[in-house]
Amino acid sequence: MKRGLLAWIPGTVLLALLAGCGRSQPQVAGGEPALRLLSEPQYRAVVADLFGEHISVGGTFDPLVRTNGLLTVGAAAAHITPAGIEQYDRMARSIAAQVLSAENRDIYVPCQPKLAATADDACAQQFFTSVGRMLYRRKLDADEVRRPLELAAAAANQFGDFYAGLETGLGSMLVSPTFLFIADRAEPDPENNGRLRLDGYSRASRLSFFLWGSAPDDLLLTAAENGELFKAGGIKRQVDRMLASPQLVAGLRSFFNDMLAFEDMDRLEKDSIIYPVFSSAVAQDAREQTLRTLTHLLIDEHGDYRDLFTTRKTFMSGPLGRIYRVSVERPDGGWMPYEFPEGDPRAGLITQVSFAALYAHPGRSSPTLRGRALRELLLCQKIPDPPGDVDFSLFNDPNAPSRTARQRLSVHATQKSCAGCHKLTDPIGLALERIDGAGQLRTTERDMTIDSSGDLDGVKFTDAAGLGLAMRNNPAAPGCVVNRLYSYAVARVPARGDRPFLVHLAENFAAADYRVPTLLRDIATSDAIFAVAPPRLRTAAAGAPEEMKR
Amino acid sequence: MITGSTRYRFSSSRSVTRIAALALMAGVCLAAVPGSAPKSRTLGFVITIRNIAMNESRFVDECPEGFNVGYDEIWWRGLSKVDRARLTSNGLKVRLDRYFNAIRRGPNGEDVCMNPTVVKDPPLLLAESKESYGMNLDGTANGEPTPKSCKHQKFVGVDGTAGVDNQLYRLLACVYGFRSYGQYEANENENRKSNGNGMTLIEITDVDDTRNDADVKVTFYRSIDQYTLDAGGKFVPFASYRIDAPNGQPRYRSSLKGRIKNGVLTTAAGDVNLPFYGNYTYMNQLLRDMRLRLEIAPDLATAKGMQAGYYDLDQLMFYIGGLGPISSTAISDCPAIHVAAHEIADGYPDPKTGACTSISSAFNFSAVAAFVVHPDASQTASNGQGRLDRIVAFIRGLL
């Protein structure tokens, strides 16, 4: 190992060499400057961070296209439709009205107007420059201050209310493209003639949306203003601070919410006759449980990412206790740490209710959906869509009704067009069959004992815990999170040119015993996260998703 | 502060619960699980629907003279036509509205439910059936007096068992309100379901084998958590319920020795205090010499049972006296019940007077599996230090 070889070198020399190592990381060309639409979770996080959780956002967001497994990457290609603008406008007005309501305004407005019934440019300017800097994630230019000021003055005089003016101005900022889009700003790189570099503010936003899932805070913007984000030391200082911040938990939750496609948990619905114990409270807590498990292992315990597939430690709430059939300390609310006993069928994320219930039908389990989700979400392997011309008559043989899912799915093996994909999904999905469509344990299906054995890429197992272990030891699992985190950070699909850097990241990840904060630091302090290529001035074939163009 | 290493600390009682949870999953073979050899486990249940064990025939043959009249009827019969007009706004007050007039028909306007001896009402019609639910509480075959019981008539059990004692059935079978279609029992169950008062938890500990175990311990607690219901309003099994234990001391904690045979738990007799709520009355229900019989479903998710014991008369009359305005719709008469109850009471004679102070009774109930959460686990405050202190104190208290 490099570190071993370097161990004898005196400290100062070592530092110099390590700095050299930093530069020797594989270079990437970068993507063109990105124009990322704030995703729904980002929008909500920004509003909550700036104004507090008590400000309600409401609204419906235009759907994003999951790209490279992430909606956040899809946001870099998303348009705003007329209906979408209508929603943003509604949300902007509602948020502005709440922020400047009589009970809240004193929290946010740093000054008192001379007269409450008329415009006061001086006070309004203070408000717009401070709030605007946080919303636009950079210092406002003269026009950007002037516009809300003019609107505020006109509205204040129209309605005879200074705060109605501020509300109008703030509303205009919240519907502005500068707020709704995270727009990269590139500038000529003074150190590399003819090349571009991201400006300091764009760097701040990259770091912040990557590590915190939200907009930069005041310190990060100040660092950008002072040019610190062009220096390795300055970047390191900020990244250290961000990794140590409690906001990191929110950031990691945001990432895994996206990677695990948890946005569908919001509308997860189960048949109340078949699964009477499942409720929206269960769905909500199931998602929370998985996110808590993740951040606890990865951040609080500084654990090995791969252990997510085998960990018995989790958290339990009242509604979940009923599904898991375990005792909870506070049935009336709240969370408690919980550890499944040795030998329990539950171990690892994929045996949790969130995964089991999300990848199932409203009234039954689905080994195929689960197997596909395991491959696609957690191993980053693409399973092709089913062919359009399958003969389903074998499924419908009235003389041989199938009783278990394994029996039903065995039909796939007899169909050439099905077997290829189903042999990727079914053997792993069937290992989870002892967890029903609502996430409850069972041992039989239609009075037949469920066989939960299977294999993952040649590794055989007999139950869900065995599958978890096989997932843990599958090299694709850590590789996948490296790919997704990098893609999430740079908001684009990694291209061929990113490969050496991804390999470099994966090697460092392994060398660091798969500690995610180390991986986050590696990405956040890399040149790659800020790399930017000249923009393409002509459009590629419109409409095709990023993956298609490559 | 709880450090990382103590975060997953659980008291010994909780590990037991977790292993029980594991065992509860039908078909999971504990022996096959490494590191969790079958030790004694715990089963828990919460009582859901509970009724006075009433053997009701389709044509009410047990009440050949019909149902008893209610106090409103008695009051009405005793009024002159002039008084009827005067006391009911010339006939405009309907039955519920004239409750306060009807109930205060003592010679000096006393409430006859609170003072059941101030009037002499027609005697209560008692059940004349030969069969009843219940158990043999006094140990005799024919109801002869013993030091712990007064002379009384026996029933034959509904299942054919001889020597069944259930004077409560005899007392109330012909009072409309207490029957299955009357108001009281339905109200009682509905009240408990909606407000969570009077919920009984049954914890069975020292279980080595859930189907056959000669020696288990059964403890009754009160829950402070309301029922967990599913979307259809049904009771959800395997929810967690904290026991009522202010300052760590359970308010209810009566225990009985028991045995399980072919999935049926029966217990020895013992005095048991049970939480009780129904029809706006909250009280302690003392059943002396109580025995429990509990049929546990093979999947351990549900159970059906019977509690039989001597119901303290004062408590019974406190409850019946407090039934309030719904009495008029449920049709009963406190003074008549009071007199009859004392006449047929068959348990625990007063050493001075020889009159019995308790009445043999039986209750049928249903239950669903529950996790019974003890105070060491339930009193997790947000302050980690406090929790640790309490755990330590609790464990020390056990030693």
Added chain:
Amino acid sequence: MTFLIPRPINRRSVLRGMLGSSTVGVALPFLDCFLNENGTAMAATGAPIPVRFGTWYWGLGHTPGHAIKPKAQTSAGIDFLQECAPLQPLVPYLNHYSGFNMPLDGRSNYTHFTGWVASRTGSAPSSNSEIPAPTLDLLIGDAISGNTRFRTLDVTSVGIARENYSARSTNNRAAAEASPERLYARVFGAEFADPNKADFKVDPKLMVRRSVLSAVGEQRQALNKTLGASDRARLDEYFTSIRQLENQLDLQMQKPQPNLACHMPPRPVRDGAEQNMPMGLEVETVVNNHRMMSQILAMAVACNQTRIFNMVFSDNFSHMRRPGQTYTHHLLTHEETPDKVTGYQPVAFWFNCRTMQAFAEYIKTFAAIREGDGSLLDNVLIFAATETNYARVHSIDGVPAYTVGRAGGRIKTGMHVVGNGDPITRVGLTAMRAMGLSPEKWGTQSLQTSKPISEVLV
């Protein structure tokens, strides 16, 4: 195609207007309807009645052999079978299209996706998420919906906002309105100006909002120049959307013309049980939402709040389910054992029948609104389609489609049109022609066509 061209508006003049008087609005023509020659006039005002375009979507097609009696050639009259029986009395309002194909030129049939994309965009997708061209409704909307309060109204009764089969491209797709209550609030809430009310006063707040939007529009120049062409196109789209919203406000600042067809629809009401599960895929919840939303949508059309309206009854994978059944509609189509006598999958068939009942209800809702001398259906065209002919095997050839309404007299109804293997895009092209657009051809590769269905065009 006339894409909405942003017009420069002087913000200061708007501000001045705002400061001056609350009754000064921004003058704009009321309706620049293109159907002056053929459209009939509104009874009260003599203003021409606009023609509007809508779509209705259902998932999982028909049960072959049990929906429509096949015909050898195009002719008047449609013989519906059991599955479509509720449509029989409605034949005078609609056309049925059968025997049209979807040639994919070697591309995969992405199940339940390719079908709707091809029939609505005229192009087959190259992936399971690609929307290669704008959908029909938007093409028509670009031409006809410049001056309405809403550019389109996209609605779904399955409770999932992303189930909207109207999109300009893969990454340019609006969320559908998935709640009847929110749809009502959006269209008929406080911002709705009842055209038949005598008094009309401009809410000064509208003018303030208008000035906010024009201030936002000014930022066009300020945005960074280092963006690539496709991102600049996305920003253009943003500003176009802002302009649309400005138009919407401009319209709200004018007194609407009296409109006898327009009445406030009933506010959505649910009974106790439904309040607990207002959204969801349980089939009766979907049907109930669909009923409430249809009433709001039809009245939004009658009140000229939009010219383009899209309704998704069930999603393309129809996740609809019946309480207590482990199989969803989609799973049933693949895994239910067909009945030996009838040959169809009985429960899947039941879902299809329930769907056609809902379709009939939708048509009746529009038919029931009086407009001019006839019904609203005289002045709309609704393109109803699905993504598969027979869901059990995902076949896309022979995919069924309908048009409902007479498009201001441009379309004959009561016809059963037989495609004889022609591309399904002929139906879409016909719809465009009926709506007054005159594209030479539509679609790409083998889906391209230049032949509208002359038998139904007047």
